[in-house]
Amino acid sequence: MEMLQVDMMLILEKLLLIGGIITFSLVIAMYTTYAERKVAAVMQDRVGPNRAGPFGLLQPLADGLKLFFKEEIIPLTSNKLLFVMGPALSMVTAMLTSAVIPWGSSIHIFGREVSLQIADVNIGILYVFGVVSLGVYGIMIGGWSSNNKFSLIAAVRGASQIISYELAMGLSLIALLMMTGSLSMKTIVEQQMSGGWGGFLGWNVLYQPLGFLIFLICVFAECNRTPFDLPEAENELNFGYHQEYSSMKLGFYLFAEYVNMFISSAVVSTLFFGGYDIPFVNEATLALSWGDNIVAMLGFVSLFSKIAFFLFLFMWVRWTIPRFRYDQLMDLGWKKLIPLALANMIITAIVILWFNK
């Protein structure tokens, strides 16, 4: 009975955490669309949405409402089951990754220590890779089942792009893993926190700048963001894989992109920028004077500001750089990034061996 009690509490705690994180990432994704439009506007000397609510803050709600009220069209010649499954898959896979990201250290409520991470699995990074590569099915199935040439071409492009960049991404992370020796996201963050200058000197980006660069480029490609937004190249493929979609199914695709961006930013911040580590502050001593909960919250704020920076970077790059041509994209992926990542891996290995000797 005692065991059951504890388990029920654990399940409740995890359910609350899952609900919270899903709501949180959806709201963030919603306001990322708003931020994207604002950033695009100010970079083009415009004002951006400012009609709905103060500063246009209700704009994402209005957009969502509009999508809900649109007519839902399923093309006659499409494969209906797959057609519906496409956007659902994209959305689910986009959300799934958030499970292994440590959103903060643990907080203490009612005498229980609640870890701000849904699942601290010891193969966290492998899990991220698995789920992220599932994401391509959303695009592939959506484009395929639409029964439309443009969508199909876009889907094939998307699939080949993601597969090509996943290799370099994995290779760049292997160098990181050789340093940390762990696949668990939580352990990686804690290792970074133990570095000098309140954790700042422990950040992996300082030891793996090339790995970080390769990883970042691959993240852009995985999220189908400019300059790698070939699957939805408007001027070449009309709308790409979601051309036949309407109403909230289209909304899911568009939304999944922003959720993906958010989660990818979280992964980059966690792996290379110390996660919930507050730079130049020793969390352990701060926790003694301020209490664990406040420090955990501050850590979350720190992680979130890192994420916000990367979200801004995504937009900044989008409104700066034109799209790659398809052959250039493949060239960059296979001929440049993969050899670079391999070289980075070998150099890291040599350095580690050198110091351990």
Add this chain to the structure above:
Amino acid sequence: MASLTNRVKVLEQQPLSFMERLYLPAIFKGMAITFSHIFKKKATIRYPEEKRPFSPVFRGLQVLNRDEEGRENCTACGLCAVACPAEAITMEGAERQKNEEHLYREEKYAAKYEINMLRCIFCGLCEEACPKDAIYLSETFAPSNFTRKSFIYSKDELLIPHPINDKEGYDAARVSRVEKLKK
């Protein structure tokens, strides 16, 4: 081949150097440019709240003028209708009665005066044609509407507010092209 002008610039296409092939310096340069644009002045004019000033020669909706005592200037001579290239103006004249001297300046007046704003091209020829300074173009433009009929402006809509009964409205309407052109 001899060049046709001396402005020809011969560009030599060279293979990209290593730094150029890296792309990254160029990307950072581009990103610096877009970032600097965040702080630039915005070109947008937030329309209903902010309005652009019109040029002094802007030609907007027609206004039928009154004199200082509030009498209508128009004598329904029809010169404006003749001058109108778009045939937007129609009018019907009437004779002034004994007790109407305070309403109309001269013996004849326009009983009906209509301008179809959908036909009007705002050329201002009516203003030039008018011998009595009875019509001029203002600085406003026709607001949007749902029916075609509502774009046929009758005399009531065209007349300037009464200078004695509605001084403020009259003054506001007078601050216009006519005043500016006089300066």
